[in-house]
Amino acid sequence: MQPEACHGVPLANLEAPSAVEGLALHPDFVSEDEERELLRTVDAQPWDCTIRRRTQHYGRRFDYHNKTVGDEATPLPAEIRRLILERVDVQPALLPWRPAAGREGSLQCTVNEYPPGVGIAPHIDTHSAFEDGIASLSLGGGCAFRLRRGSDGADHSVWLPPRCLLVMSGAARYEWQHSISGRKFDRVEHRESPAGWEWVPRERRISVTLRRVLGSGTAGTGQSAW
Numbered sequence: 511m512q513p514e515a516c517h518g519v520p521l522a523n524l525e526a527p528s529a530v531e532g533l534a535l536h537p538d539f540v541s542e543d544e545e546r547e548l549l550r551t552v553d554a555q556p557w558d559c560t561i562r563r564r565t566q567h568y569g570r571r572f573d574y575h576n577k578t579v580g581d582e583a584t585p586l587p588a589e590i591r592r593l594i595l596e597r598v599d600v601q602p603a604l605l606p607w608r609p610a611a612g613r614e615g616s617l618q619c620t621v622n623e624y625p626p627g628v629g630i631a632p633h634i635d636t637h638s639a640f641e642d643g644i645a646s647l648s649l650g651g652g653c654a655f656r657l658r659r660g661s662d663g664a665d666h667s668v669w670l671p672p673r674c675l676l677v678m679s680g681a682a683r684y685e686w687q688h689s690i691s692g693r694k695f696d697r698v699e700h701r702e703s704p705a706g707w708e709w710v711p712r713e714r715r716i717s718v719t720l721r722r723v724l725g726s727g728t729a730g731t732g733q734s735a736w
């Protein structure tokens with residue numbers, strides 16, 4: 511790919527931008543062996559093919575059309591519980607709530623699959639459905655994660671490496687839309703290269719996102735679509 515082809519592709523920084531208050535990255539949240547175990551677990555479960563990305567839903571199910579959360583709860587795979595939920599619980603500073611301590615019925619967990627070229631449109635997770643504090647673990651590949659603030663158009667991208675846990679709370683959760691472009695390459699900061707960045711090919715990325723269901727879980731004047 512030619513350097514001039516970078517026009518319009520945002521540069522993904524290696525560190526969470528300080529301008530996005532409430533955004534935190536926790537690299538190597540799981541080990542490579544644990545990542546393999548989680549990928550094996552996810553790949554052994556059935557996929558929902560209703561939308562362009564394949565997904566899996568555990569805990570309470572989110573209805574993408576009505577922006578509501580259903581009443582029934584699907585049990586989380588034991589490996590997600592052990593390697594993600596229980597680990598978040600023993601580090602209470604990570605999230606404003608404790609995923610493993612709560613009942614399964616108060617949780618919503620989405621597994622998203624992103625083959626190269628597939629992303630997710632800009633959105634803010636529905637205010638009326640989920641509490642503050644959303645965590646997402648990256649498995650397999652990394653990706654550039656873009657945040658844009660509606661009030662002034664401020665725009666930042668950050669590189670999510672495999673095995674990192676991303677947490678959005680406060681302003682990062684409520685004021686900034688997040689998205690992943692449907693690209694096959696990301697432009698990523700690389701301090702040793704002459705240009706200061708490099709193209710990184712996308713690989714299949716799986717994310718495991720945890721949310722806590724708010725109140726009754728019914729949508730009111732919800733914010734943007736998810």
Ligand SMILES: O=C(O)CCC(=O)C(=O)O
Pocket residue numbers: 620622630635646647688717719736
């Ligand atoms: O893939 C991710 O890390 C983010 C997923 C996400 O934004 C969502 O499921 O709403």
